[in-house]
Amino acid sequence: MTRGLCVAIVFLFLAGAPVLAGQQPATEGFVPASELPPDQQLPAAPFLIGAYAFIWLALVFYLWTIWRRLGKVEQEMRALDERQRSHAR
Amino acid sequence: MRKLFAPLLVLTAVMFAYAPVVIANTRYESTMFLVQKIFYFHFASWMAWAAAIGVCGIASAVYLFRADPRGDRLAVAGAELAILFGAFGLVTGSLWGRKAWGVWWQWDARLTMALMAELIFVGYLLVRKYGGPGAEKLAAGMGIFGAATTPFIYKSVDWWRTIHPQTSVVRNLGETAPDMYGAMLFCTVAFLLLFASLLTVRVHLESRRAELDRLYLALEDQP
Numbered sequence: 495m496t497r498g499l500c501v502a503i504v505f506l507f508l509a510g511a512p513v514l515a516g517q518q519p520a521t522e523g524f525v526p527a528s529e530l531p532p533d534q535q536l537p538a539a540p541f542l543i544g545a546y547a548f549i550w551l552a553l554v555f556y557l558w559t560i561w562r563r564l565g566k567v568e569q570e571m572r573a574l575d576e577r578q579r580s581h582a583r
Numbered sequence: 584m585r586k587l588f589a590p591l592l593v594l595t596a597v598m599f600a601y602a603p604v605v606i607a608n609t610r611y612e613s614t615m616f617l618v619q620k621i622f623y624f625h626f627a628s629w630m631a632w633a634a635a636i637g638v639c640g641i642a643s644a645v646y647l648f649r650a651d652p653r654g655d656r657l658a659v660a661g662a663e664l665a666i667l668f669g670a671f672g673l674v675t676g677s678l679w680g681r682k683a684w685g686v687w688w689q690w691d692a693r694l695t696m697a698l699m700a701e702l703i704f705v706g707y708l709l710v711r712k713y714g715g716p717g718a719e720k721l722a723a724g725m726g727i728f729g730a731a732t733t734p735f736i737y738k739s740v741d742w743w744r745t746i747h748p749q750t751s752v753v754r755n756l757g758e759t760a761p762d763m764y765g766a767m768l769f770c771t772v773a774f775l776l777l778f779a780s781l782l783t784v785r786v787h788l789e790s791r792r793a794e795l796d797r798l799y800l801a802l803e804d805q806p
Contacts, residue, residue: 538618541682545621545675567791
């Protein structure tokens with residue numbers, strides 16, 4: 495049992511060594527985003543378009559919900575009005 | 584207010600149609616370039632959010648202390664719009680932050696407090712919908728406390744220095760970049776007009792609902 499455990503620990507160290515060796519050294523200090531290599535930089539346009547598109551889409555969706563809720567209330571009022579009229583007869 | 588609604592809506596639509604031209608004509612910020620142009624709608628969204636929260640807080644106080652049902656209608660409309668404009672601010676801020684800071688979200692004082700305020704107003708609507716009888720008064724209390732968080736959220740970036748820019752950035756913009764400041768004011772006015780238009784429609788919906796409730800009660804009272 496103890497022997498098996500020791501073998502497992504040694505195996506883990508050996509297997510982990512290449513992973514640790516492959517790690518990048520820790521960055522010292524702050525690196526501005528503009529100084530990053532081109533492959534690590536994010537393009538700005540999708541974020542800008544995404545932000546404006548979200549506002550427009552959310553606004554249209556909200557207006558649609560108001561229109562739907564208002565329509566529902568008006569429909570209910572018409573039904574109630576008819577009920578009242580038939581009740582009066 | 585109904586007479587003012589049509590011209591208000593037209594003016595809002597014209598300003599929103601012209602806003603992309605105004606934003607495109609501003610200079611690029613020297614470190615963030617294109618993505619900084621999110622700022623114009625981001626800042627304006629938060630201004631409309633502050634107006635919505637203010638309306639909700641004041642109207643809640645009017646309803647709570649004077650028992651005026653018009654206050655309740657205005658408060659619920661304000662709370663719903665606070666959620667809408669808060670969502671605009673949070674999402675646009677997150678997209679801007681991903682590019683400028685490298686992260687979608689940062690648990691700094693400003694962002695966290697803004698998220699908490701957003702959740703307070705979501706809670707406000709949930710209390711109204713599922714709170715049962717008397718929920719309007721409980722929600723009014725929440726509306727007042729939600730509104731009371733606004734000055735703390737505004738000053739949080741000055742009190743606790745984090746990654747988010749301080750309030751002085753906007754104040755100094757008029758001197759350092761007048762074109763950016765002009766575009767910011769233009770978008771802020773457009774968003775405040777949009778807020779006023781949406782508030783009018785939303786209050787109208789609440790008034791119709793109140794009328795419907797009155798009709799139901801009248802029908803029940805009939806022999």
